[in-house]
């Protein structure tokens with residue numbers, strides 16, 4: 001069982017020492033988060049980031065707006081933050097209410113402050129294997145694989161879920177060339193999604209050396225469909241009501257108890273990709289602060 005919390009502590013140490021150097025130069029990294037409405041996952045995530053920032057010696061702030069805020073007001077706010085030199089990194093929590101164009105909002109954030117890596121220029125660079133802000137959740141999966149020593153070159157990888165914010169960037173990192181400006185995993189990557197017939201999903205899973213579950217469907221990945229010894233990275237975050245206690249609990253997309261007996265590596269939920277994603281946002285914020293103009 002791969003501890004995302006333990007790996008996140010490693011990254012925190014690296015980020016903490018980089019932060020201390022920047023602070024000594026009078027350039028304390030600052031992360032600003034804009035949160036619209038009351039999406040539960042976004043609130044959890046925002047709290048975890050604020051806690052990590054203070055732990056690492058950065059400063060952070062969260063700006064709350066009601067669901068009724070207009071796109072125009074949001075664009076004005078983002079523009080103000082883009083021009084504020086005390087802000088190193090800026091991210092807008094997703095999802096946004098229906099009346100927003102998420103693309104317009106992501107593209108409004110200055111690319112050099114875009115610690116989510118969702119600006120179209122950063123996505124373009126990601127797809128062209130150029131150095132860029134890598135989306136935190138994808139970076140988290142990448143670092144878990146690297147720091148656990150899981151081999152990717154020439155391996156079969158199955159990514160379940162192809163959303164632009166999660167599945168796609170994960171697949172992009174793993175399939176691309178290791179000898180480029182942004183090195184990739186050189187794996188053979190297949191992406192499954194809602195239209196993938198279940199028998200086909202099972203067939204692909206049985207061939208995969210690495211399975212990355214990012215669909216948001218509890219118990220989608222069961223032990224019977226996996227290859228013995230496969231590495232299983234669970235990105236899913238689902239809140240399920242316990243049938244016995246009635247309490248809400250967090251589960252991933254993987255049937256953890258059964259799969260941990262068959263898999264070579266497995267990342268748990270909670271305590272896997274989540275804490276690593278938080279650490280990677282912090283790392284992106286330090287990168288943004290380093291690259292910020294100092295004149």
Ligand SMILES: NC(=O)C1=CN([C@@H]2O[C@H](COP(=O)(O)OP(=O)(O)OC[C@H]3O[C@@H](n4cnc5c(N)ncnc54)[C@H](OP(=O)(O)O)[C@@H]3O)[C@@H](O)[C@H]2O)C=CC1
Pocket residue numbers: 041137160161162163164165166167192193194195196214215216217220235236237238273274277
């Ligand atoms: N740990 C972390 O840091 C983070 C975790 N998450 C979690 O990861 C999961 C995915 O997030 P996100 O990508 O934003 O979610 P989306 O809902 O945007 O995307 C889900 C993807 O899974 C696919 N899918 C849905 N049902 C199935 C199925 N039965 N079989 C195969 N594929 C399916 C969808 O296909 P289609 O496009 O065809 O509909 C879609 O591509 C969620 O549980 C989310 O909470 C998200 C962000 C960060």
Ligand SMILES: Nc1nc(=O)c2c([nH]1)NC[C@@H]1CN(c3ccc(C(=O)N[C@@H](CCC(=O)O)C(=O)O)cc3)C=[N+]21
Pocket residue numbers: 041042044045048091092093094095116136137237250269270271272273274275277278
């Ligand atoms: N612009 C934007 N960027 C995002 O990256 C983004 C977003 N919006 N909106 C919401 C989703 C979700 N997400 C999480 C990341 C970490 C945890 C996390 O820390 N999870 C812990 C604890 C979770 C808990 O206790 O509820 C864990 O898995 O162990 C959760 C959720 C990032 N997202």
Ligand SMILES: [Mg+2]
Pocket residue numbers: 162193
């Ligand atoms: Mg789709």
